[in-house]
Amino acid sequence: MSAPDPATVFVIDDDGDVRASIQRLLKTVGLRGEAFASAQDFLRRNMPKGPSCLILDIRLPGMSGLEVQRKLIDAGLSIPIIFISAHADVDVAVRAMKFGAVEFLTKPFRPQELVDAVQQALQRDEGIQREQRDISELQQRYKTLTPREREVMALFASGLPTKQIASRLGVSEVTAAVHRGHVMQKMQAGSPAELGRMAEKLNLASAK
Amino acid sequence: MIPAEWRERTERALAKVMQTGTVQPFESELFRKDGTRVPVLVAGALFEEGGNEGVAFALDLSEQKRAEEALRHSKNYLAEAQRLTHTGSWALDGTTREARYWSEEMFQIFGFDPQQGLPERDQWLQRIHPEDRDKVRRQASNRMFVQKVDSDVEYRIVLPDGTVKHIHGLAHPVLGPNEELIEVVGTVVDITEHKHAEEARDRLRQLEADLAHINRVSTMGEMAASLAHEIKQPISAATTNAQISLWLLERDQLAIQELREAISAVMQSVKRAADIIDHVRTLSKKGTQDRVLVDLNQVIREIEPLLEYESRPSSVAIRLNLSEHIPQVSGDRVQLQQVVMNLMLNAIEAMKDSGGELVVTSEQTDNGQVLISLSDTGVGLPDNKEDRIFEAFFSTKPQGTGMGLAISRSIVESHGGRLWAKGNPERGATFYFELPPHESEAA
Numbered sequence: 001m002s003a004p005d006p007a008t009v010f011v012i013d014d015d016g017d018v019r020a021s022i023q024r025l026l027k028t029v030g031l032r033g034e035a036f037a038s039a040q041d042f043l044r045r046n047m048p049k050g051p052s053c054l055i056l057d058i059r060l061p062g063m064s065g066l067e068v069q070r071k072l073i074d075a076g077l078s079i080p081i082i083f084i085s086a087h088a089d090v091d092v093a094v095r096a097m098k099f100g101a102v103e104f105l106t107k108p109f110r111p112q113e114l115v116d117a118v119q120q121a122l123q124r125d126e127g128i129q130r131e132q133r134d135i136s137e138l139q140q141r142y143k144t145l146t147p148r149e150r151e152v153m154a155l156f157a158s159g160l161p162t163k164q165i166a167s168r169l170g171v172s173e174v175t176a177a178v179h180r181g182h183v184m185q186k187m188q189a190g191s192p193a194e195l196g197r198m199a200e201k202l203n204l205a206s207a208k
Numbered sequence: 209m210i211p212a213e214w215r216e217r218t219e220r221a222l223a224k225v226m227q228t229g230t231v232q233p234f235e236s237e238l239f240r241k242d243g244t245r246v247p248v249l250v251a252g253a254l255f256e257e258g259g260n261e262g263v264a265f266a267l268d269l270s271e272q273k274r275a276e277e278a279l280r281h282s283k284n285y286l287a288e289a290q291r292l293t294h295t296g297s298w299a300l301d302g303t304t305r306e307a308r309y310w311s312e313e314m315f316q317i318f319g320f321d322p323q324q325g326l327p328e329r330d331q332w333l334q335r336i337h338p339e340d341r342d343k344v345r346r347q348a349s350n351r352m353f354v355q356k357v358d359s360d361v362e363y364r365i366v367l368p369d370g371t372v373k374h375i376h377g378l379a380h381p382v383l384g385p386n387e388e389l390i391e392v393v394g395t396v397v398d399i400t401e402h403k404h405a406e407e408a409r410d411r412l413r414q415l416e417a418d419l420a421h422i423n424r425v426s427t428m429g430e431m432a433a434s435l436a437h438e439i440k441q442p443i444s445a446a447t448t449n450a451q452i453s454l455w456l457l458e459r460d461q462l463a464i465q466e467l468r469e470a471i472s473a474v475m476q477s478v479k480r481a482a483d484i485i486d487h488v489r490t491l492s493k494k495g496t497q498d499r500v501l502v503d504l505n506q507v508i509r510e511i512e513p514l515l516e517y518e519s520r521p522s523s524v525a526i527r528l529n530l531s532e533h534i535p536q537v538s539g540d541r542v543q544l545q546q547v548v549m550n551l552m553l554n555a556i557e558a559m560k561d562s563g564g565e566l567v568v569t570s571e572q573t574d575n576g577q578v579l580i581s582l583s584d585t586g587v588g589l590p591d592n593k594e595d596r597i598f599e600a601f602f603s604t605k606p607q608g609t610g611m612g613l614a615i616s617r618s619i620v621e622s623h624g625g626r627l628w629a630k631g632n633p634e635r636g637a638t639f640y641f642e643l644p645p646h647e648s649e650a651a
């Protein structure tokens with residue numbers, strides 16, 4: 001196994017003091033921070049390989065924090081967001097949370113709260129990334145299956161016993177069992193139950 | 209000589225004369241030599257009954273006819289004028305007090321049918337709005353019949369279909385040689401439209417007052433919000449850096465350089481917060497380039513009607529006691545209006561529950577300053593807190609922002625003046641503000 005990619009915490013706030021203080025805070029707790037004065041600067045950057053999260057000010061010049069959140073969602077980027085705002089505006093906070101924000105902190109926030117929220121956000125992103133890695137790995141394995149084996153996997157995933165799979169495919173029970181063995185091997189499934197979970201992750205519509 | 213259409217009538221008259229010896233005069237027409245017609249009154253009689261001698265005459269009616277025509281015209285013109293101006297006229301008998309004459313428009317305004325003849329006095333009184341009836345009756349009987357002087361009254365009438373009209377009535381008694389009342393003549397004008405326009409104007413004025421109030425409140429609200437937003441940035445940064453410093457101190461190995469940086473950042477942010485506050489304070493001094501000559505009497509007179517809407521429901525009377533000899537001051541007109549408005553609104557609010565009187569006085573002091581004082585009979589100043597009322601965010605009112613007096617004072621001070629308050633010996637408080645006259649700048 002390769003060494004895990006380092007985590008990155010992005011900060012977008014147009015206030016220089018706030019930006020610098022959060023950078024220093026991240027450094028103090030051993031996190032890598034990258035700060036931007038505007039959303040446009042941030043959006044030009046490529047997303048890193050490792051887990052990341054975004055500390056986002058609500059009131060920004062040009063594009064508001066809520067708009068940035070919207071844009072990221074539309075682009076299919078799942079980076080977790082922690083909002084910070086000098087206005088304790090309930091409506092804005094509700095909207096931000098509804099669209100999946102990790103936390104909404106009002107300035108001046110307690111630094112510990114921000115650190116906690118960052119840890120939580122990074123964990124969430126790690127989980128998401130792991131999940132995405134798993135799925136792409138399974139997709140690679142699935143590609144190695146023959147068309148017939150894919151059929152067997154779909155039927156198997158829908159819970160049919162070997163006997164019925166054989167009759168559905170018009171082959172002998174032995175042949176069906178052989179196919180199943182190949183599928184299990186190629187997909188690296190330790191048990192029929194694991195193969196079922198894999199089919200679920202791959203979103204194989206159960207062919208009934 | 210006799211036109212064809214009149215011949216039969218003439219022959220009948222002749223027959224009547226022959227038969228009875230006389231005939232009632234009748235109107236007819238005759239031809240002149242030049243062929244034009246002339247209106248005439250014709251009559252005739254025999255000298256003795258059964259005889260055949262008699263006399264007949266034809267009286268030239270041309271003049272009379274012309275006069276009649278002219279009268280009819282002027283009557284029409286008068287009626288038209290009355291219709292156009294919604295004015296009715298009337299006359300009533302000095303003794304019986306019953307109507308002698310009602311013009312067409314009079315019938316129209318009061319909704320009576322001219323075919324039914326003149327309405328009786330009681331019928332007419334019934335048309336008057338119940339709330340105004342006594343007033344009209346008193347005016348009529350007292351001024352017209354007892355004092356025998358002109359009367360001028362406004363009242364409402366209610367027509368049978370429920371329509372309410374506003375009426376302005378004028379009456380003039382006509383007296384005989386011995387001062388006896390012969391008749392009363394008068395006019396009524398339907399001023400309903402005028403009244404509605406007046407009401408619309410009142411509503412507009414009320415709106416203006418509302419707007420002025422909202423404006424005052426929202427300007428301060430916005431200012432407070434933006435101040436809060438601005439100031440939270442450095443406070444947030446300072447808090448973060450202070451926490452970092454604490455964490456750095458808790459570590460086993462002191463990171464002196466990092467500590468120094470974090471603490472310097474705290475100081476820098478705190479200084480910035482202080483600068484923001486200073487900046488807000490100097491905002492009100494910024495208007496120096498907009499200075500114009502301002503007549504404070506005029507400012508007070510302009511604002512007073514705007515506050516009627518605030519003062520009226522609280523039964524607060526506003527009295528202006530303005531000296532015409534005060535010099536103008538040099539300043540920002542809008543800001544000075546705001547000061548006057550703030551102080552007047554404060555006074556009205558102080559009397560909201562009790563009612564009372566607000567007296568606004570302007571004068572020039574012995575040392576030449578323009579002094580405006582606003583004295584109310586309200587709740588007075590909070591005990592032992594007289595000095596605190598000018599502090600920002602100090603308020604005794606549940607809805608107060610606590611900024612009104614603070615802003616007013618900073619405006620007055622930026623104009624080189626002073627603003628202060630004193631409790632009145634009996635009730636209420638007096639707020640004073642003093643500004644240097646414009647002349648002194650030139651001197």
